[in-house]
Amino acid sequence: MIRLLPILALSAGLSAAHAQELDPAAVQVLAGPCASCHGPDGRSPGAIPSIAGLPEADAVARMLAFRDGTDPAATIMSRLMKGYDEAEIRALARWFAEIAQ
Amino acid sequence: MKATRRDVLLAMGAGVGALALPRVGRAQGAAHVVVIGGGFGGATAARYLRRLNPDLRITLVEPNERFATCPFSNLYLGGLREWDSITHGYDDLRAAGVDVIHARAEDVDTTARTVTLSGGSRLDWDRLVLSPGIDFRWGELAGYDEAAVELAPHAWKAGPQTQLLRSQLEAMEDGGSFVMVVPQGAFRCPPGPYERASMVAHYFRTHKPRSKVIILDSQDRFSKQPLFQQGWQALYGDMIEWVSQTDDGLVVEVDAAAREAVTAFGTRHKADVLNVIPPQKAGLIAERAGVTDDTGWVPVVADSFESARVPGVYVLGDATIAAPMPKSGFCANAQGKVAAAAITADLAGREPPPASFANTCYSLIGPGYGISVAGVYRAEDGKVVEVPDSGGVSPLEAGPEFRRAEAEYGAGWYAAICADIWGTA
Numbered sequence: 188m189i190r191l192l193p194i195l196a197l198s199a200g201l202s203a204a205h206a207q208e209l210d211p212a213a214v215q216v217l218a219g220p221c222a223s224c225h226g227p228d229g230r231s232p233g234a235i236p237s238i239a240g241l242p243e244a245d246a247v248a249r250m251l252a253f254r255d256g257t258d259p260a261a262t263i264m265s266r267l268m269k270g271y272d273e274a275e276i277r278a279l280a281r282w283f284a285e286i287a288q
Numbered sequence: 289m290k291a292t293r294r295d296v297l298l299a300m301g302a303g304v305g306a307l308a309l310p311r312v313g314r315a316q317g318a319a320h321v322v323v324i325g326g327g328f329g330g331a332t333a334a335r336y337l338r339r340l341n342p343d344l345r346i347t348l349v350e351p352n353e354r355f356a357t358c359p360f361s362n363l364y365l366g367g368l369r370e371w372d373s374i375t376h377g378y379d380d381l382r383a384a385g386v387d388v389i390h391a392r393a394e395d396v397d398t399t400a401r402t403v404t405l406s407g408g409s410r411l412d413w414d415r416l417v418l419s420p421g422i423d424f425r426w427g428e429l430a431g432y433d434e435a436a437v438e439l440a441p442h443a444w445k446a447g448p449q450t451q452l453l454r455s456q457l458e459a460m461e462d463g464g465s466f467v468m469v470v471p472q473g474a475f476r477c478p479p480g481p482y483e484r485a486s487m488v489a490h491y492f493r494t495h496k497p498r499s500k501v502i503i504l505d506s507q508d509r510f511s512k513q514p515l516f517q518q519g520w521q522a523l524y525g526d527m528i529e530w531v532s533q534t535d536d537g538l539v540v541e542v543d544a545a546a547r548e549a550v551t552a553f554g555t556r557h558k559a560d561v562l563n564v565i566p567p568q569k570a571g572l573i574a575e576r577a578g579v580t581d582d583t584g585w586v587p588v589v590a591d592s593f594e595s596a597r598v599p600g601v602y603v604l605g606d607a608t609i610a611a612p613m614p615k616s617g618f619c620a621n622a623q624g625k626v627a628a629a630a631i632t633a634d635l636a637g638r639e640p641p642p643a644s645f646a647n648t649c650y651s652l653i654g655p656g657y658g659i660s661v662a663g664v665y666r667a668e669d670g671k672v673v674e675v676p677d678s679g680g681v682s683p684l685e686a687g688p689e690f691r692r693a694e695a696e697y698g699a700g701w702y703a704a705i706c707a708d709i710w711g712t713a
């Protein structure tokens with residue numbers, strides 16, 4: 188329950204209708220290209236950070252910062268995240284948060 | 289490479305068993321998906337089909353026991369990678385439950401739903417995935433035929449050709465010239481020729497500093513051009529000369545024995561090492577399957593990467609018409625996952641989930657100097673569209689730390705995608 192609190196808090200600003208559109212099969216497809224750099228299921232074997240098991244709220248904040256161009260360490264993520272809306276970013280954060288590190 | 293006896297027996301066993309059942313009977317049991325091509329598209333589709341469908345029968349047909357990747361083959365040419373580090377086997381896919389047959393797919397019958405393999409054995413399929421890569425349009429570039437490739441290698445399919453080009457570079461005297469011919473029409477890996485020029489220049493600078501790199505181009509612009517030219521200037525001075533189409537870069541004839549390339553205006557460029565990248569089309573098996581159109585490439589429905597011409601046949605990667613997605617290994621990998629999800633939904637009688645793709649192409653200009661291009665794509669009315677305002681290239685004004693990070697991330701990408709596909713880092 189403690190783990191769910193940030194999800195509820197972060198989801199507050201989100202239209203419920205849009206959130207419901209993202210069924211697991213759709214999120215799995217959205218998450219597909221993430222593995223191509225961050226490794227299978229987000230577990231990286233190389234220089235790119237792993238994203239499996241990242242706390243959901245942290246991942247949302249980081250992805251939004253990438254998208255908005257406010258992350259000073261960004262290279263390619265700022266260009267990639269501009270291709271995803273906020274509901275998708277939240278769904279991706281939840282998807283990888285639920286995978287064990 | 290020939291199929292082993294065991295592979296053929298396995299293939300025949302599978303074929304005979306499936307043939308004995310009527311079509312409906314086949315579909316009611318565990319469905320069988322045959323994947324042709326064990327590269328970035330096909331091996332991804334096989335792995336993700338397995339993950340999504342524990343009961344599905346999946347057979348991957350790939351001639352090579354180890355697959356050499358085009359990505360990072362330029363780093364091998366530049367002396368920055370060992371050959372073994374860019375080849376990948378199939379043990380991990382087998383362990384995951386994919387039947388891997390090392391044979392060549394010779395023919396496809398999309399009515400009877402069979403594939404004929406080298407050696408004559410046959411596989412039945414309920415769904416077919418083709419990820420055949422490219423083949424060359426022999427005869428379009430005068431003088432460049434299948435014998436000429438031994439003298440003036442293309443090295444545009446990673447393998448013995450890449451090793452031949454490397455050995456020619458090693459044998460070349462200092463002060464020589466490496467001449468590369470860039471083809472007309474769509475070709476695999478749009479930034480590839482320019483990364484190759486960079487890596488050859490790196491090798492020359494460190495081993496043969498009086499040598500030259502000359503790119504004879506059929507185009508007036510190229511992928512990540514300002515970034516490449518900035519990097520070339522910074523790292524190699526005037527070692528690399530790019531000749532645009534307008535400046536008489538278009539090569540119309542090759543004399544492989546003399547190592548000469550002749551341009552449209554009749555200029556003869558004499559090379560010490562001549563690298564001819566020929567005009568391209570979809571891999572031949574796509575033609576045999578009847579999925580190509582008169583461009584020589586394969587039209588697909590973007591939502592699933594199912595052939596626009598033959599239902600039940602899915603086509604991935606460089607062979608497809610997927611613009612604005614480029615012909616890249618990353619794109620083939622992304623398409624393989626979308627197709628795996630679509631096939632899974634189709635077999636279960638569900639609508640496929642909405643397609644979503646991305647691409648990232650890193651190019652290495654020198655050690656510690658990387659650049660990238662990225663894009664995010666969706667399906668709209670059956671076509672691939674780029675998400676507005678997404679993607680783009682590395683900033684031109686970025687400093688050395690940024691270039692160093694992108695060089696490291698390029699290596700990280702290669703490790704990650706190989707783990708994702710072949711289970712090998």
